[in-house]
Amino acid sequence: MAKNCPDYINDLNDYLDGGVSPELCAEIEAHIGKCQNCRIMVDTLKQTVTLCREGKEEPLPEALETRLRSLLKQRWDQKFGQK
């Protein structure tokens, strides 16, 4: 019996991450081929991850660096004694 869209939802993530059996993979692909919503679902789930990976890394703010340096030194000296 053919599966309905809800039956695929739990497998979609595994499918996208490459973790389903070849049989299930083929079945999902056949379904996506004729179901517009599931096709959009898969595409946009994929994009969700791609978009979240974008964006440059923020370096540590300079004020934080400065503050940290003296805080860490203080804690260090408390622990190990001043050298």
Place this chain on the structure above:
Amino acid sequence: MNERELITKAQSGDFDAFIELVDTHKGKVYAMVRRLAGNRQDAEDIMQDTLLKAIDKIEQFRGDASFGTWLYSIALNQARAQFSKSQQADLRPIEDYLPMNSTAGRHEDIGLFDWQDPHQALESQQLRGILNEVVAELPYKYREAFLLRYVEELPVKEVARLTKQSEASAKSRILRARLALRDKLSRIFEAEYGKELS
């Protein structure tokens, strides 16, 4: 000097060796903390607590993982401690994110919005703002699972270990987070540029 030697020196009280270790790894740790925290103030607090904790526990570091990984897991514990205090609403069950209304039954009734590439329609700064906002809105346990899996690109098993969850539970959080993010982004994009497309 290699990491092993720096650690031995740091453990016997050499501050400069400790700072050298921290300097090597702090960028990556801060980048993760910054995403997890969702705002700069919390990120700075977590980063500070992480490094202070690293000093307190420096002699407990055994060297079975790299120093970076060790810092990383301290940071995760600090972030979790900070955010578990704030009560956040849970995400909706998986079924709610199905591409159809479960009461209507036929998915043809509701056509999902196909975003295509949002870079085409939105300024990159606006898009970045939207993304930061939707990720920050996720309840912490989902945000953490999602970011570790897809931004840090860790295997599910590792996400489970770091978040102290079973693999099944980590997997479910990752999926729900991804579905929820997709859902939020769809609504925002449809409102922002959906009309122009149709």
